[in-house]
Amino acid sequence: MVENLAEVEGTMKPNNWGNIVVSPDTPLAEAIEILDREGKRSLLIATEDNVLLGTVSDGDVRRALIRKVNLAEPVDAVMQCTPKVAGLDWSKTRILSFMEQHQLLQLPVLDENNRICDVMFLYDLLQKPRIDNPVCLMAGGFGTRLRPLTDLCPKPMLKLGDKPILELILERFIHAGFHNFYISTHYRSEQITEHFGDGSRYGVTIRYLHEHKPLGTAGALGLLHGTAIEKPLFVMNGDLLTDVNFLQMLACHEEHGGVATMCVREFEQQVPYGVIQTQGSQITDIVEKPKHKFLVNAGIYLLSPELVSTVSPEEVIDMPDLIKGCLKKDLRVNQYRIDDDWIDIGQLDDFKRAQRQVEIAFQNSFAG
Missing domain, CATH: 3.10.580.10 (CBS-domain)
Structure with missing residues (x-):
């Protein structure tokens, strides 16, 4: 690109x-x-x-x-x-x-x-573009909250419909025009490498960043040392089901500059009780079951090559800590707010919800 x-x-x-x-x-x-x-x-x-x-x-x-x-x-x-x-x-x-x-x-x-x-x-x-920005999919976690489903299978390889979660993510990037992929692995890595191979059957290139010990959600980036990363790098957790527009996110990053762009989405939490407001010993108001809204990390990032190069080989670091380090140095970090469908498949209820969503999408596609 x-x-x-x-x-x-x-x-x-x-x-x-x-x-x-x-x-x-x-x-x-x-x-x-x-x-x-x-x-x-x-x-x-x-x-x-x-x-x-x-x-x-x-x-x-x-x-x-x-x-x-x-x-x-x-x-x-x-x-x-x-x-x-x-x-x-x-x-x-x-x-x-x-x-x-x-x-x-x-x-x-x-x-x-x-x-x-x-x-x-x-x-x-709109003719299919070829986008040279590399993509790193994080697929090394143990998926402990989804046991026993993950006792013999890494979480990104759990199937939604007839395809693993990781394959659905990969195909969305390929559909948008991306072709240069890295997949970080650790737990039961052979299942991932055997399924995807070198990417040739998808018409793309896939290379693997194998963590010999868990390095955190950003530590695998240190395994890119010696690799020519010349364009902003997409990093995405390998357990997300989302319709985020990667091209628009890339355009946002290019427009605003900075060392990183993070996907964020709105999270709403409702207090299940009447909340009491007081002044001294006196009650001044009762707010019944108020709702509070927060912006939360959606697990998708665009990182400048300069930022990627700061992660050392074998360094144990999580992505929030990498981003916090940028903020402490007053480096610009952008938000890309998403309202698209998004499911973090962390627990069994999330997995079932993702399965239903994929099933509905398949039925709608078949009906069309």
């Missing part, structure tokens, strides 16, 4: 975006003809040296016709003067996320002088 569009300028397949750039004095009738001929949803209004002035969409044209605007009027009379645009330093991931967020079919890319350098079309971006 390229870091930004500037790195690939001139190497991308041309999309003839110049055909949808018109001057501000173009008659509206001619602009309508160009819209129809090019089959795009909007035109770019620009100066002779391609400085963007605005856009005109087919919706703008329809509204102009309803207002009975004369077709001889210049097109800039009906253009949008503050269109959505992207910067030349934006990655394709960030552009795609931005277009999906604002429901855009095309997006002009401008340099620092507001000159049009490219136009990104959603259809082209």
Whole structure:
């Protein structure tokens, strides 16, 4: 995955975006003809040296016709003067996320002088990308809270439907375009390595980080020493069932910078009693069964290569401690808030709930 569009300028397949750039004095009738001929949803209004002035969409044209605007009027009379645009330093991931967020079919890319350098079309971006950011799936835990299910099977290999939890996670990343994977192992590691192999049957590369002793939820990162990690690394617990949008999370990380981005979600807890408020010896109020909301760690992270390199080989460290160390140094750590389906399969009730969710998803897919 390229870091930004500037790195690939001139190497991308041309999309003839110049055909949808018109001057501000173009008659509206001619602009309508160009819209129809090019089959795009909007035109770019620009100066002779391609400085963007605005856009005109087919919706703008329809509204102009309803207002009975004369077709001889210049097109800039009906253009949008503050269109959505992207910067030349934006990655394709960030552009795609931005277009999906604002429901855009095309997006002009401008340099620092507001000159049009490219136009990104959603259809082209939705062709399956190849994302080079590495992914590390943590699958070395003992799963003690799920015994006896985990007496002979590592928790990430417990099946939801007809596939192990870890395989469902892997497939979601593959579907999003990721291809470079690491899996940390410890407890009954041979079951994991024998099932996934080198990843060739999935069309990806899988390498293993074997912990000879438990290293905590972040310690396996120390086993990456000597490995060229050049892009932000996804780290995800191998016991999660979630629909989180990995591309949007990557776009968030790229947009805000920092050494890490952590997925967080809202957790609500209700006190089952009436809570008494007092002042001195006097009761001032009774709040019946109040609810409190917290943001909690969702077990999915994006870590900069610099942060990954700080974990030493064989160091025992948990991910919260790694993040707290960043905060103590006043390093920027971002939150990526998720409202998607998310289940931490830590106990038997969670496992049963995840099984039901996968079964429902399968039935809906079959019915469709």
